[in-house]
Amino acid sequence: MIAGNSSARGVAIALAQAEVASILDSNANQVMIAPDGIRSFSSGFIPEHWQVLMATNRTPGDADLQRELGQMIGNVSRAWRHEMNQRLKPFGLNQSMQQVLMQLHRNPQGLVQRELARRLGIEGPTLVRLLDQLEKQGLIRRVSAPEDKRMKNCVLTPKAVRQIGLIENLMTDLRSTMMHGLAPDEIETVLQSIRRMHRNLSEEAQH
Numbered sequence: 001m002i003a004g005n006s007s008a009r010g011v012a013i014a015l016a017q018a019e020v021a022s023i024l025d026s027n028a029n030q031v032m033i034a035p036d037g038i039r040s041f042s043s044g045f046i047p048e049h050w051q052v053l054m055a056t057n058r059t060p061g062d063a064d065l066q067r068e069l070g071q072m073i074g075n076v077s078r079a080w081r082h083e084m085n086q087r088l089k090p091f092g093l094n095q096s097m098q099q100v101l102m103q104l105h106r107n108p109q110g111l112v113q114r115e116l117a118r119r120l121g122i123e124g125p126t127l128v129r130l131l132d133q134l135e136k137q138g139l140i141r142r143v144s145a146p147e148d149k150r151m152k153n154c155v156l157t158p159k160a161v162r163q164i165g166l167i168e169n170l171m172t173d174l175r176s177t178m179m180h181g182l183a184p185d186e187i188e189t190v191l192q193s194i195r196r197m198h199r200n201l202s203e204e205a206q207h
Contacts, residue, residue, distance in 0.1 A: 110143070
């Protein structure tokens with residue numbers, strides 16, 4: 001935990017609470033609501049670091065807001081994935097495959113599989129399955145890396161390059177739908193907050 005950083009602690013609390021929400025529903029006998037409004041768990045039910053995080057905030061109003069924020073972040077992410085998958089389905093793609101294509105589009109020289117997996121934040125076997133699907137559709141090629149013939153470099157095919165424009169249009173349209181009714185200054189405020197959350201969690205991961 002970052003010493004003295006109440007904002008980072010608050011974000012971590014919110015995300016931890018959101019992450020265990022499904023557990024709470026299926027293990028109600030192990031959960032109670034403490035007088036101060038903070039959920040309490042039987043010893044050993046929730047990992048120790050979660051118990052510490054959730055015990056550090058004792059203001060009911062703050063806890064409710066943090067819990068709702070954590071849940072809403074997850075809800076928006078799931079809604080985005082669902083809608084994106086629906087729009088990509090006619091092209092034989094899903095969001096995971098689209099993310100691979102967009103990452104390779106940003107790196108036209110290609111990326112070795114290990115680096116591609118790191119940038120996408122996924123495990124190697126998961127990436128291999130995605131690459132197999134994309135290769136079958138003729139959207140990527142795996143070629144020997146110039147710096148090491150034993151390593152495979154992933155590159156887009158001309159067919160994929162032609163589809164990138166369509167994919168970008170789908171993403172732009174969905175972003176416009178998601179942000180409908182938000183003024184530019186509201187979007188900027190949300191963006192600053194999300195950047196702060198990401199920075200807090202990135203710093204937390206380094207400790």
